[in-house]
Amino acid sequence: MIYTVTLNPAIDKTIVLDSLNLGHVNRSLFSRDDIGGKGINVAKVIKKLGHNVVAMGFIGRENSNYVYKKLYEYGICCDFIEVDGETRTNIKIVEEREGRFTDINQLGFETDNFDLENLIKRIKSRVNSNDVVVLSGSLPKGLNVDTYKIMIEKLKEIGVKIILDAEGEALRKGIEAGPLLIKPNLNELKTIVNCGESLEDIKKAVSVIVDKGITTVVSMGEKGAILFNKDECFYSKPIKVDVKSTVGAGDSMVAAFAIGIHDNLPFEESFRLSIAASTAKVTKEGSQAPDRNEILKYLELVEIQRR
Numbered sequence: 001m002i003y004t005v006t007l008n009p010a011i012d013k014t015i016v017l018d019s020l021n022l023g024h025v026n027r028s029l030f031s032r033d034d035i036g037g038k039g040i041n042v043a044k045v046i047k048k049l050g051h052n053v054v055a056m057g058f059i060g061r062e063n064s065n066y067v068y069k070k071l072y073e074y075g076i077c078c079d080f081i082e083v084d085g086e087t088r089t090n091i092k093i094v095e096e097r098e099g100r101f102t103d104i105n106q107l108g109f110e111t112d113n114f115d116l117e118n119l120i121k122r123i124k125s126r127v128n129s130n131d132v133v134v135l136s137g138s139l140p141k142g143l144n145v146d147t148y149k150i151m152i153e154k155l156k157e158i159g160v161k162i163i164l165d166a167e168g169e170a171l172r173k174g175i176e177a178g179p180l181l182i183k184p185n186l187n188e189l190k191t192i193v194n195c196g197e198s199l200e201d202i203k204k205a206v207s208v209i210v211d212k213g214i215t216t217v218v219s220m221g222e223k224g225a226i227l228f229n230k231d232e233c234f235y236s237k238p239i240k241v242d243v244k245s246t247v248g249a250g251d252s253m254v255a256a257f258a259i260g261i262h263d264n265l266p267f268e269e270s271f272r273l274s275i276a277a278s279t280a281k282v283t284k285e286g287s288q289a290p291d292r293n294e295i296l297k298y299l300e301l302v303e304i305q306r307r
């Protein structure tokens with residue numbers, strides 16, 4: 001089984017404008033709400049690809065019915081711990097004229113170590129060594145930067161395979177505990193290592209992480225993505241598509257790796273699926289997950305280069 005853990009989920013409110021006029025009244029052309037947050041987006045894509053998944057983590061009690069309803073529409077099995085307050089709403093601004101995407105992510109509800117202990121107990125009671133656990137997204141207020149590190153240490157006692165998708169100190173500390181794979185985008189990578197933008201710069205910057213045995217996938221938006229592990233390095237250039245929203249592109253990649261690790265696929269194959277899934281995602285409005293057929297359509301177009 002694949003489990004996703006979202007400590008700070010979100011309702012993504014996408015607002016499409018011609019162009020954002022700062023300091024003035026702006027009128028939207030179109031808007032939509034999607035259930036999101038990194039782990040939940042991962043779960044949506046895993047489900048669309050026909051795999052079973054359980055979405056875990058925290059949700060705010062005040063609007064939990066809405067969140068459950070949206071997850072139910074995706075057919076996702078969930079097991080969340082409810083905490084006081086609301087699941088946050090994150091604003092995603094799409095400017096059609098510029099083709100520019102701006103995200104405003106809120107802090108979200110507050111939680112504490114007592115809730116975290118309960119969540120870890122809940123996860124440990126469900127998982128076994130054949131399972132994959134995806135830990136992703138920002139930490140809610142009240143949790144320490146070593147939260148992912150602690151979670152990884154505890155889950156590794158059971159032998160589960162762990163993917164971590166975070167940034168800053170939470171990622172840096174999490175890496176110390178040795179997840180199997182991380183997937184920072186270039187900006188997220190720069191929050192933990194000094195790094196330029198060329199493939200050589202990135203390779204040098206991630207070598208300390210890769211040497212620990214952690215497969216590192218660096219996504220670079222419209223410049224494609226690169227995978228490093230101890231034995232291999234693959235690059236994929238992006239596929240040209242009409243981009244509607246980039247929200248959840250990285251999460252779609254993570255979904256593909258979760259499936260690949262769960263099914264023991266070679267990394268090259270998982271990487272290929274991750275590029276297809278993220279390409280299909282960016283063609284969709286808001287943070288809605290692409291359908292399986294849409295992902296498979298792009299799979300044939302992915303070009304992987306061994307570096």
Ligand SMILES: Nc1ncnc2c1ncn2[C@@H]1O[C@H](COP(=O)(O)OP(=O)(O)O)[C@@H](O)[C@H]1O
Nearest residue numbers: 185219220221222224225238243249250275278
């Ligand atoms: N403008 C784009 N055109 C084509 N593919 C894209 C575009 N933006 C993102 N992607 C695809 O999505 C992947 C992840 O995007 P990225 O923005 O790096 O991740 P994140 O959502 O984590 O910030 C890219 O490696 C690429 O495959």
Ligand SMILES: O=P(O)(O)OC[C@H]1O[C@](O)(COP(=O)(O)O)[C@@H](O)[C@@H]1O
Nearest residue numbers: 036037038090137138248249250251
């Ligand atoms: O937890 P964070 O870092 O605030 O990110 C939350 C946001 O990330 C998303 O999961 C999208 O992530 P990606 O674009 O990195 O795939 C949104 O659904 C959500 O609003």
